[in-house]
Amino acid sequence: MRKPHQITVDRALLLYLLRCAEPHGLLSDVKLQQLCFLCELQMFGKGFKGFHFEFFRFAYGAFSKDLDNDLASLRRKERVENFTPSEQAMNEVIPLLEKGIAEAETNEKTVELLKAVVATYGPQDSGTITTSVESVELSTPQDPDFKIPIRDIVFHTTLLVPSRIEVQSEFTLAPATLAKLNQAMGY
Numbered sequence: 001m002r003k004p005h006q007i008t009v010d011r012a013l014l015l016y017l018l019r020c021a022e023p024h025g026l027l028s029d030v031k032l033q034q035l036c037f038l039c040e041l042q043m044f045g046k047g048f049k050g051f052h053f054e055f056f057r058f059a060y061g062a063f064s065k066d067l068d069n070d071l072a073s074l075r076r077k078e079r080v081e082n083f084t085p086s087e088q089a090m091n092e093v094i095p096l097l098e099k100g101i102a103e104a105e106t107n108e109k110t111v112e113l114l115k116a117v118v119a120t121y122g123p124q125d126s127g128t129i130t131t132s133v134e135s136v137e138l139s140t141p142q143d144p145d146f147k148i149p150i151r152d153i154v155f156h157t158t159l160l161v162p163s164r165i166e167v168q169s170e171f172t173l174a175p176a177t178l179a180k181l182n183q184a185m186g187y
Helices: 004-024 029-045 065-076 087-102 105-121 126-135 175-184
Strands: 055-058 061-063 137-140 143-149 158-160
Touching (some): 004 029, 004 065, 004 087, 004 105, 029 055, 029 105, 029 126, 029 158, 061 126, 087 175
Antiparallel strands (some): 055 061, 137 143
């Protein structure tokens, strides 16, 4: 279960990802889910934790209910319109987040990975990015040498549980920054 500070980080990074993805054209729920999943995998692969979304195998790749709920919440708070950060989010949330990013090397590296994933997969349509995700091979801690592509994993199987993954560093923000972000996001 995510902690309150992790939810704040997730929502702020989600807004940042939406801003980064905007130049690549139309975004959908499926494509957003796949982009966030790929971001999280890349971050974990490099020893960083940014997002804290749990994902399971779904008909269209990976799916996170937490991500879906965060997007809906940001829409209710009028920080996201469809898949575009609102003017208020762009003027208040993003600058606060960028300040927090600049305060820690881990934050900078985490966001670099996010930008790289969006640059690589953002131009793809939903079908292509889903195929990319379904080609990803996962293993279990019990048998790290045995790898299975996501497309061969049974639907509704848990794919990613961030709380169980050990990393070298985590994206963190000062308590004062977290409080300001919550306020800017309407929480």
